[in-house]
Each structure stands twice: as C-alpha cells, then as structure tokens.
Amino acid sequence: MEHWLNKRAALSPNQIAIEMEDHSVTFLQLQQKSQQFARQLDNLKPNGHIAILSDNSIDMAVAFWGCTYLQTPVVFLNTRLSRSEWQQQCNDADVGLILTSSHYLEKAKHLNVSVESFLKVKKLTVNEVPLLDEIDAEKVCSMMFTSGTTGRAKAVQQTFHNHWSSAVASSLNLGLLPEDKWLVCLPLFHIGGLSILIKSVIYGMPVYLLEKFDADKVHQAIMKSAVTLISVVAVTCSRLLERLGSERYPDSFRCMLLGGGPAPKPLLEQAKAKQTPVVQTYGMTETCSQIATLNEKDALRKLGSAGKPLFTATLKIVDEKEECNPNQIGEILAKGPMVSPGYYQHKKQSNEWLRTGDLGYFDEEGFLYVVDRRSDLIISGGENIYPAEIEEVLLMMDGIVEAGVTAEEDKQWGQVPVAYIVKNDKQLTTDRIKDYCKDRLANFKVPKQIHFRDQLPRNATNKLQRHKLK
Amino acid sequence: MEHWLNKRAALSPNQIAIEMEDHSVTFLQLQQKSQQFARQLDNLKPNGHIAILSDNSIDMAVAFWGCTYLQTPVVFLNTRLSRSEWQQQCNDADVGLILTSSHYLEKAKHLNVSVESFLKVKKLTVNEVPLLDEIDAEKVCSMMFTSGTTGRAKAVQQTFHNHWSSAVASSLNLGLLPEDKWLVCLPLFHIGGLSILIKSVIYGMPVYLLEKFDADKVHQAIMKSAVTLISVVAVTCSRLLERLGSERYPDSFRCMLLGGGPAPKPLLEQAKAKQTPVVQTYGMTETCSQIATLNEKDALRKLGSAGKPLFTATLKIVDEKEECNPNQIGEILAKGPMVSPGYYQHKKQSNEWLRTGDLGYFDEEGFLYVVDRRSDLIISGGENIYPAEIEEVLLMMDGIVEAGVTAEEDKQWGQVPVAYIVKNDKQLTTDRIKDYCKDRLANFKVPKQIHFRDQLPRNATNKLQRHKLK
Numbered sequence: 048m049e050h051w052l053n054k055r056a057a058l059s060p061n062q063i064a065i066e067m068e069d070h071s072v073t074f075l076q077l078q079q080k081s082q083q084f085a086r087q088l089d090n091l092k093p094n095g096h097i098a099i100l101s102d103n104s105i106d107m108a109v110a111f112w113g114c115t116y117l118q119t120p121v122v123f124l125n126t127r128l129s130r131s132e133w134q135q136q137c138n139d140a141d142v143g144l145i146l147t148s149s150h151y152l153e154k155a156k157h158l159n160v161s162v163e164s165f166l167k168v169k170k171l172t173v174n175e176v177p178l179l180d181e182i183d184a185e186k187v188c189s190m191m192f193t194s195g196t197t198g199r200a201k202a203v204q205q206t207f208h209n210h211w212s213s214a215v216a217s218s219l220n221l222g223l224l225p226e227d228k229w230l231v232c233l234p235l236f237h238i239g240g241l242s243i244l245i246k247s248v249i250y251g252m253p254v255y256l257l258e259k260f261d262a263d264k265v266h267q268a269i270m271k272s273a274v275t276l277i278s279v280v281a282v283t284c285s286r287l288l289e290r291l292g293s294e295r296y297p298d299s300f301r302c303m304l305l306g307g308g309p310a311p312k313p314l315l316e317q318a319k320a321k322q323t324p325v326v327q328t329y330g331m332t333e334t335c336s337q338i339a340t341l342n343e344k345d346a347l348r349k350l351g352s353a354g355k356p357l358f359t360a361t362l363k364i365v366d367e368k369e370e371c372n373p374n375q376i377g378e379i380l381a382k383g384p385m386v387s388p389g390y391y392q393h394k395k396q397s398n399e400w401l402r403t404g405d406l407g408y409f410d411e412e413g414f415l416y417v418v419d420r421r422s423d424l425i426i427s428g429g430e431n432i433y434p435a436e437i438e439e440v441l442l443m444m445d446g447i448v449e450a451g452v453t454a455e456e457d458k459q460w461g462q463v464p465v466a467y468i469v470k471n472d473k474q475l476t477t478d479r480i481k482d483y484c485k486d487r488l489a490n491f492k493v494p495k496q497i498h499f500r501d502q503l504p505r506n507a508t509n510k511l512q513r514h515k516l517k
Numbered sequence: 518m519e520h521w522l523n524k525r526a527a528l529s530p531n532q533i534a535i536e537m538e539d540h541s542v543t544f545l546q547l548q549q550k551s552q553q554f555a556r557q558l559d560n561l562k563p564n565g566h567i568a569i570l571s572d573n574s575i576d577m578a579v580a581f582w583g584c585t586y587l588q589t590p591v592v593f594l595n596t597r598l599s600r601s602e603w604q605q606q607c608n609d610a611d612v613g614l615i616l617t618s619s620h621y622l623e624k625a626k627h628l629n630v631s632v633e634s635f636l637k638v639k640k641l642t643v644n645e646v647p648l649l650d651e652i653d654a655e656k657v658c659s660m661m662f663t664s665g666t667t668g669r670a671k672a673v674q675q676t677f678h679n680h681w682s683s684a685v686a687s688s689l690n691l692g693l694l695p696e697d698k699w700l701v702c703l704p705l706f707h708i709g710g711l712s713i714l715i716k717s718v719i720y721g722m723p724v725y726l727l728e729k730f731d732a733d734k735v736h737q738a739i740m741k742s743a744v745t746l747i748s749v750v751a752v753t754c755s756r757l758l759e760r761l762g763s764e765r766y767p768d769s770f771r772c773m774l775l776g777g778g779p780a781p782k783p784l785l786e787q788a789k790a791k792q793t794p795v796v797q798t799y800g801m802t803e804t805c806s807q808i809a810t811l812n813e814k815d816a817l818r819k820l821g822s823a824g825k826p827l828f829t830a831t832l833k834i835v836d837e838k839e840e841c842n843p844n845q846i847g848e849i850l851a852k853g854p855m856v857s858p859g860y861y862q863h864k865k866q867s868n869e870w871l872r873t874g875d876l877g878y879f880d881e882e883g884f885l886y887v888v889d890r891r892s893d894l895i896i897s898g899g900e901n902i903y904p905a906e907i908e909e910v911l912l913m914m915d916g917i918v919e920a921g922v923t924a925e926e927d928k929q930w931g932q933v934p935v936a937y938i939v940k941n942d943k944q945l946t947t948d949r950i951k952d953y954c955k956d957r958l959a960n961f962k963v964p965k966q967i968h969f970r971d972q973l974p975r976n977a978t979n980k981l982q983r984h985k986l987k
Contacts, residue, residue, distance in 0.1 A: 358525075
C-alpha cells in the first residue's frame with residue numbers, strides 16, 4: 048500500500064489534518080513537515096529505536112509520521128513516568144534516541160540515551176535521503192508499554208496492519224461522515240490518542256488536538272468547533288458532564304466514546320439524562336484501541352455494555368478451558384487483525400487468541416459486559432496501574448517484608464492505589480515509604496495511603512489475595 | 518475472519534438486508550435462508566463450479582451467499598447471452614451446475630450442464646452438513662466473464678479479499694452514514710450489482726433491490742423509499758434525469774454513482790443543472806468495481822473526471838513503457854488489493870500492474886480523466902461489447918471474407934455495434950447475417966447495421982484499423 052500520509056495528501060491536500068486552538072495543518076502540510084523531519088532525523092542516525100516523549104502537539108504528530116518514513120518503530124513514553132521507569136523502558140525497547148518537546152528536555156537529558164528536542168531536529172540539515180513510499184503492513188509501527196499481570200512493563204508491538212484494521216473496523220461500526228471531526232484529549236502516547244491520529248489520515252478526517260485534557264477547553268471545542276466525536280475515559284467523561292451543567296451539546300456531536308475500563312452505571316445514567324451520546328467501548332493497547340463498541344442504536348437499550356465485537360474481531364469468554372454460556376462470567380479472549388503480534392523481545396503467544404485477563408460475559412443477544420479489568424488492575428484517571436509493579440518497588444525497600452497493593456475508590460480519579468505492608472523496621476514511616484516510591488514510580492502509581500499489618504491474606508499456596516486486602 | 522454474513526447477522530440481526538418492492542429480509546433471515554440453501558444444495562453435489570443465471574431477486578442473493586458457505590466459487594452468467602455463449606462459459610469455467618430462476622429454466626435446460634431452479638433446491642432435504650464459519654480471504658468468491666481485447670471471454674476471478682478491499686476503499690471515499698440505503702438496478706451478475714450486495718453485508722446497510730432497471734420504479738424508490746445511493750451507467754442515468762423532469766430528488770439522496778464507461782459531458786451538465794449528485798467512477802470487473810471515484814466535494818469542480826484512485830489503489834498512466842506527465846494520454850494501469858489475481862485457467866499476469874487497455878490521463882491535481890475504454894470497446898447500455906468477439910462469429914459464416922465491427926452513436930443505448938463486411942457470396946443479405954448472429958450472440962451484440970465493402974481499412978501489417986471503418 049502507498050504510504051498512508053502520501054496517499055491522503057494526494058487525495059485531500061487542503062483538508063485540515065490537525066486543528067489546535069491556535070493553529071492547524073492540512074494533510075499536505077503534515078506530509079511535507081513529516082517528510083522534512085524524516086530527512087533531518089537522518090543526521091542523527093540513532094543506534095536503535097526512536098522514542099517520543101511529549102505532551103500532545105503537532106510537533107509530536109510530525110515526529111511520529113516522520114519516523115514512519117524511515118520505517119523506524121516509535122516507542123511512546125508516558126510523560127508521567129519517573130526517570131527510572133523511562134530508563135527501564137528505553138533499555139527494554141532498545142531505544143537509541145529520544146525525541147522530546149522542550150518541556151521534557153531537561154528531565155530526559157539525565158537518561159543514559161541520546162535525547163534531542165523536536166526544535167533541535169527541525170534546525171538540522173535536510174538530507175536528500177530516500178523515504179519510504181510504500182507501507183509494509185506487517186512491520187511494527189509503534190510500541191507502547193503495558194504491564195500485564197506480571198509487574199514489569201512490556202512493549203506491545205503495533206504493526207501498520209494492526210492500526211489499519213482498527214481504523215477500518217471502527218468505521219464499519221461508527222460510520223464515517225463527511226463532517227466528522229474527532230477531538231483528542233487523551234495522550235498520543237496512549238493507544239486511545241494515537242489511534243485517532245492514524246484514523247485521521249486513513250479517513251481524511253480532521254483531528255481537534257488538545258495538549259492535554261482540560262474540561263473547559265474540551266467543552267468549548269464541542270460547543271463551538273464542530274467536533275463530532277471524542278474519546279474519553281470515565282474520569283474525563285464525568286468532568287465533562289459536570290462542566291456541561293444544564294447545557295446540551297449540539298446535535299452534530301454524535302459520539303462520546305468511553306473506554307479505559309468499565310464505566311460506573313451512575314455516570315452512564317447521568318449522560319443519558321443529559322442526552323449525551325456516550326458509547327461504551329472495550330479495548331486495550333494490545334488490540335490497538337477498540338475491539339468491541341456499543342452501536343449508537345443500542346446505546347440506551349444496552350446501558351453498561353461495551354457492545355459487540357467489531358466486524359473483523361472475535362471475542363470469546365472462557366472459564367478454565369471451556370467456553371462460557373451467556374450471562375456466565377469468564378476471562379475475555381480476543382482475536383482479529385487489530386490484535387498485536389506480541390511483546391517486543393518476548394516469546395510470541397503460541398495461541399492465536401489473546402488472553403486479556405479481563406473478566407466479562409455476553410448477554411443472550413451477544414452484548415459484552417466487562418465486569419472487571421484484569422482482576423487486580425487499578426485504573427486511575429484512565430491510566431492503568433498494575434499492583435505487582437508497585438509491590439516490586441516496595442519490596443526492594445529495606446524494612447519492608449511483605450507488600451500488597453489494591454485499589455480504593457476515589458471520587459476524582461475513579462480509583463487510586465493503596466498499599467498494605469508488613470515491616471520489620473519499627474522506625475519505618477508512611478512518609479519515608481512514599482518518598483521512596485516517588486523516586487522510582489510515576490506519581491499516579493505512588494500509593495495514596497499506606498497501612499501497616501501484621502500479615503497479609505494469602506491462599507493455600509501462599510499467593511497474595513489482593514481482593515482480601517483491607 | 519468470521520463469515521461475513523454470520524458476523525453481520527450477529528451484529529445487526531434485525532436490520533433490513535434486502536428490500537424489494539413487495540417484501541424484504543433482515544440480515545438474520547438472509548443468513549438463515551442462505552445457510553439452509555447451502556444445506557439443501559449439498560444434495561446435488563455438483564461436479565464442478567456452480568453458476569447462477571437469474572434476474573435480480575432475493576432468491577439469487579440467497580443462492581450466492583449459500584454457495585459462500587460451501588466455499589464454492591459462483592460463476593455469474595449474463596442473462597442476455599445466447600445459449601451457445603452460456604455453454605461456452607460453462608465449459609470454460611468448469612461449471613457443474615447452473616442455478617436459475619424459473620424464468621430461465623427452459624432456456625438453460627438445453628445446455629449440456631445440470632440445471633436446477635432456486636425453487637427446486639428450496640424443496641430438497643436440509644442436510645446437516647458443516648458450513649464454513651471462517652472466510653478464507655484468498656479463495657475465489659465469484660467469477661464473471663469479460664472479453665478483453667482478444668475476443669473470447671475469460672472468467673475474472675474475484676477473491677473474498679478483493680471484494681472486502683473494494684468495500685472498504687469505497688467507504689473511505691464515499692463515507693458510511695447510518696441512514697445509507699443503496700439501490701441496485703444493475704444486474705447482480707455484473708460487478709456493479711454484486712459489489713453492492715457484498716457491501717450491504719460488510720456495512721450492515723440495506724440494499725433496495727430491483728429485478729432490473731425500470732426508470733419509473735427507480736424514480737419512485739429514490740423519491741419515496743429513502744434511498745441514499747444508487748449505481749448507474751450513462752444510459753440509465755440519462756433516463757432517470759428525463760423521468761425526473763422538473764422535480765428534484767430529496768436532500769437525503771446523496772450519491773448517483775456513474776460507472777461503466779466515460780460519461781458524456783452534456784449528461785453531467787444536465788445532472789448538475791438538476792442538482793443531482795452524480796459522481797463519476799472508474800472501475801471494471803477486474804478491479805471488483807470502483808478503483809477511482811470522484812469525491813462529492815470535487816464533483817462540480819472536476820466535472821467529467823473519474824476522480825482519484827481510492828485509498829488503497831494506485832493507478833498510473835503509461836505511454837509505451839514510460840510514465841506519462843499530467844495531461845498526457847496513455848494506458849491506465851491499476852494496482853491494489855481489489856485487483857483480481859487473474860483469469861481462470863489463464864496464466865497469471867507476471868506484472869503486478871493490471872493493464873486495463875483503457876486510455877486516460879491525470880490532470881495537474883491528480884484527477885483521472887478516462888478518454889476511451891479499451892480503444893475498440895463498445896459500451897451499449899452499460900454492457901461491454903468487444904468487436905473481436907462479433908467479428909469472430911461473422912468470419913465463421915460462409916460467404917464472409919472479412920469483417921470489422923465498430924461502434925455507432927445511439928440515442929437510446931449510447932453506442933451500438935455495426936459491422937463492415939467483405940463478402941464473396943453475392944446472395945448474402947444483411948438479414949441472413951443478422952439471423953446467423955442472433956443464433957450465436959446475445960441480442961445486444963448483434964450488429965444493428967451491416968455495410969458491405971470491397972475492402973476494409975488495414976495498416977501496413979494488415980491489422981484491421983477499426984477506427985477507420987466507415
């Protein structure tokens with residue numbers, strides 16, 4: 048296939064590709080900027096993959112598309128991680144160069160990896176190197192880290208074919224209107240953000256891009272900038288509805304795609320009362336965003352469901368090895384062309400089905416209800432937090448013998464992590480533990496509360512029973 | 518991928534799949550009927566491929582989808598061909614069984630192939646045989662005959678992947694609206710008809726199906742049955758505009774897709790004057806319908822153009838072996854996932870580019886203008902007629918020494934074939950020649966006029982110069 052951005056620039060040169068508050072670029076401009084960036088990047092000849100560390104911006108989009116012209120997989124780093132987490136991920140994903148916005152330059156400079164700012168790259172010589180004009184669908188386009196249940200984060204490989212299939216399957220479900228404009232306030236380093244950037248080029252659809260989520264800015268954009276779709280998580284959805292107050296969104300605003308974990312029923316009821324077209328979806332980094340989405344037609348009738356698997360996707364619910372009956376809860380398994388071929392430097396799953404670790408069931412009509420994300424996953428403001436990762440850090444601290452982390456409900460963030468600890472050092476305080484964590488973990492992963500216990504609940508095989516922590 | 522019809526029936530069971538004047542079926546019903554048909558078909562165990570010979574009907578659609586459950590390529594026979602042409606095509610495509618509507622049963626019975634009516638099959642025992650639940654994308658789904666420049670018709674193989682890619686590429690260009698309903702008045706045995714039937718299942722979109730083109734019925738359907746898209750050829754487009762008179766189509770009617778050959782400029786001007794959203798397209802049996810289509814946004818600005826190649830398709834214009842510059846006419850070459858892998862029982866083209874034989878050029882903005890379909894192709898009421906095929910028949914007749922066939926403009930059909938003949942039998946009359954042709958050729962291929970000449974124009978190598986016939 049021709050390179051998507053070249054093709055789109057040829058088909059819709061003057062169509063707006065990315066609109067921000069103060070400026071915008073057309074597809075032709077995006078192509079030219081990205082190609083130029085690629086030619087400038089050639090000067091740096093990184094020894095390894097390229098990582099991007101940035102808040103949402105056109106520069107970030109240009110850097111991403113620029114890398115596609117060099118067929119270099121882009122490793123997306125979460126801006127909220129700690130320095131040691133970045134270092135770990137760069138090591139694990141063989142990153143040879145980090146591209147970053149000026150904002151993160153200082154922080155990133157202390158890493159043991161080459162770092163350049165977007166600004167700096169844009170001042171380099173434009174080398175006349177050949178750029179890719181065909182996309183090799185099976186090649187890896189992007190990598191994003193996800194922890195899974197095992198603690199240490201792994202890099203999910205997303206191929207061009209994964210992204211393509213995701214965009215096509217989404218359009219077959221949500222439709223594709225000539226006036227569509229998708230607002231992105233999720234970080235582009237999350238699949239929920241990046242997938243829209245890619246859809247934009249495949250669909251020829253403008254993206255309204257915000258640097259980060261801001262309830263007021265999103266509200267204004269929906270009310271005044273002809274936005275028709277937006278992707279949100281429960282926390283941001285809730286804040287938007289609060290900001291909406293007694294107002295109503297315009298009729299042209301057709302879809303608030305709600306992902307990133309099961310949605311609280313009261314939130315959905317509230318959206319319904321405000322005639323806001325909230326559509327629940329289920330997906331993850333490994334499925335390149337949505338794999339099941341509720342159709343607008345069924346949104347009210349099936350409140351709380353994540354809908355049916357997209358046209359090219361298949362899901363099944365299994366209990367041990369048997370397939371579950373309707374209304375019977377089991378683990379959700381996924382299959383389809385949007386499912387990642389595997390984790391970087393990890394053995395490929397031999398099974399063609401992706402084991403999501405999430406729990407759910409189908410009703411009699413085949414609508415999916417997600418009961419719980421990977422049993423012990425904590426979702427805080429749309430960010431996935433894996434207890435095992437925090438426990439690992441805690442257990443490295445002198446004076447801590449046992450550690451268990453679990454979720455606590457939180458009004459603002461949905462959930463926050465709290466820790467239960469068995470210590471053998473009487474002097475150890477919660478403040479010292481939090482400080483220790485802050486040096487090693489992203490802020491949102493630092494336990495909000497720390498409880499000391501004499502022992503932690505464990506099962507017969509001594510496995511920690513996180514659901515019994517209290 | 519799951520079988521498309523199973524998947525669609527699971528996603529949109531109660532959505533209308535096919536609507537006809539007097540009855541309609543939902544996707545669930547279409548699935549059930551097709552699966553039952555497949556199980557009944559199992560009784561016949563045809564020794565070879567299955568052909569379908571029918572005017573448009575739900576039975577015909579059911580027969581087609583039924584065959585997909587048995588992974589049997591369906592050979593579509595043009596109802597307007599002569600008996601000897603049917604026989605030839607059945608031989609060439611290894612047809613072991615013809616399925617037909619009652620209307621064609623008598624005619625087909627005289628062929629040297631098993632024949633069963635849809636009605637008869639529907640009375641057979643329903644065998645409990647396993648049906649395909651996964652689609653093997655690379656398998657051949659359908660075959661349709663096209664003559665090319667060489668005379669004898671060849672069966673174009675269309676894989677499931679070809680059809681899938683065509684449907685996806687079309688939706689990325691035309692968009693996909695929840696209220697879309699596509700009217701099919703082209704025969705389902707043509708790719709322009711079949712492709713909509715397949716889109717219907719992939720998109721979850723109702724098709725409004727007419728047995729055949731009827732200006733009044735189409736008009737009424739657009740005016741009163743919420744049709745949003747229709748595929749037409751120049752002749753039917755013209756008749757619809759005539760029928761429209763001083764009326765206007767509803768605003769919800771968004772696209773009259775005009776294919777099947779270059780459109781006369783006056784027709785496009787007329788459509789423009791009547792605010793009819795005519796969108797020109799370029800495609801052929803070998804590309805599973807559209808490969809380039811004018812975007813609605815550019816329809817008026819680029820009147821007469823067939824638009825730009827669809828997102829996944831690539832076209833180039835070549836003169837001898839070099840690529841042409843903008844505005845320079847050459848042969849159109851096509852590439853993309855919707856391009857057929859080749860003709861049945863013919864050596865695969867070694868080149869990855871399909872040589873269309875059609876002439877055209879790109880303007881400076883990359884819009885395609887088709888100047889002429891395969892130099893000597895005659896397009897009569899949307900049907901392709903290859904002069905070589907008629908000449909071959911003429912030359913078999915005693916008393917005819919030389920024969921040349923070319924197109925003559927015709928008010929009703931756009932073009933009709935006329936023959937130029939050198940005879941060595943003074944008694945030979947035009948009536949006897951026409952009768953001879955009628956026994957061997959479809960009616961629309963029988964030369965409308967026959968002119969006797971002493972010699973035919975030939976070039977230095979004695980090749981017939983059809984463009985000089987007069």
